Amino acid sequence: QKEVEQDPGPLSVPEGAIVSLNCTYSNSAFQYFMWYRQYSRKGPELLMYTYSSGNKEDGRFTAQVDKSSKYISLFIRDSQPSDSATYLCAMSTGGGNKLTFGTGTQLKVEL
Amino acid sequence: GAVVSQHPSRVICKSGTSVKIECRSLDFQATTMFWYRQFPKQSLMLMATSNEGSKATYEQGVEKDKFLINHASLTLSTLTVTSAHPEDSSFYICSAPLGQASTDTQYFGPGTRLTVL
Numbered sequence: 721q722k723e724v725e726q727d728p729g730p731l732s733v734p735e736g737a738i739v740s741l742n743c744t745y746s747n748s749a750f751q752y753f754m755w756y757r758q759y760s761r762k763g764p765e766l767l768m769y770t771y772s773s774g775n776k777e778d779g780r781f782t783a784q785v786d787k788s789s790k791y792i793s794l795f796i797r798d799s800q801p802s803d804s805a806t807y808l809c810a811m812s813t814g815g816g817n818k819l820t821f822g823t824g825t826q827l828k829v830e831l
Numbered sequence: 832g833a834v835v836s837q838h839p840s841r842v843i844c845k846s847g848t849s850v851k852i853e854c855r856s857l858d859f860q861a862t863t864m865f866w867y868r869q870f871p872k873q874s875l876m877l878m879a880t881s882n883e884g885s886k887a888t889y890e891q892g893v894e895k896d897k898f899l900i901n902h903a904s905l906t907l908s909t910l911t912v913t914s915a916h917p918e919d920s921s922f923y924i925c926s927a928p929l930g931q932a933s934t935d936t937q938y939f940g941p942g943t944r945l946t947v948l
Binding site: 726728752754756761762763764765766769808818819820821822823824826 | 835837872873874875877880922924926937938939940941942944
């Protein structure tokens with residue numbers, strides 16, 4: 721079993737839809753949870769960063785962490801074609817420590 | 832925001848040659864940097880942790896003699912792929928945490944695409 725599981729997709733949605741991306745994990749020591757967006761042939765770009773359980777909102781993006789279920793989510797509201805990318809969840813046991821990534825979910829938002 | 836740069840962005844080399852990739856933190860100091868490789872449509876796999884002033888820490892299965900890491904200063908880490916072969920062709924990405932506080936997170940470089948002929 722992988723430490724972090726993520727549905728690879730691809731996920732295709734119409735413009736304006738609400739997108740839900742999820743990851744599950746097995747290591748209860750993870751404390752820091754991140755979502756990265758990666759466009760083709762580019763480095764990952766940090767979208768959201770959450771410590772421990774709870775919700776965090778930033779514009780159209782909302783990150784949720786449920787440590788009791790070892791489950792994290794990223795919601796994208798009013799999705800746009802420019803949101804088309806691969807979304808990677810990542811987590812670590814401490815800030816500055818090595819990250820463990822999910823496999824990434826490929827998202828396509830269509831006009 | 833914090834910026835991490837990589838050079839070169841793309842390199843094509845012949846089999847058997849060595850290739851050096853640079854990773855720089857542009858507006859902050861990084862005592863630690865991380866090197867990843869990513870194959871097409873796959874996630875990032877951590878190769879090694881680069882530590883300023885000391886030896887790098889390699890992940891299991893990564894050959895330290897093949898992937899030489901030097902963390903020469905607080906803003907520069909280099910990865911040298913020695914005697915490169917076609918199977919080393921990949922996307923290499925570095926990252927650096929913004930600081931040493933427990934709430935810091937990591938910022939990634941734009942990546943270097945290596946193609947070995």
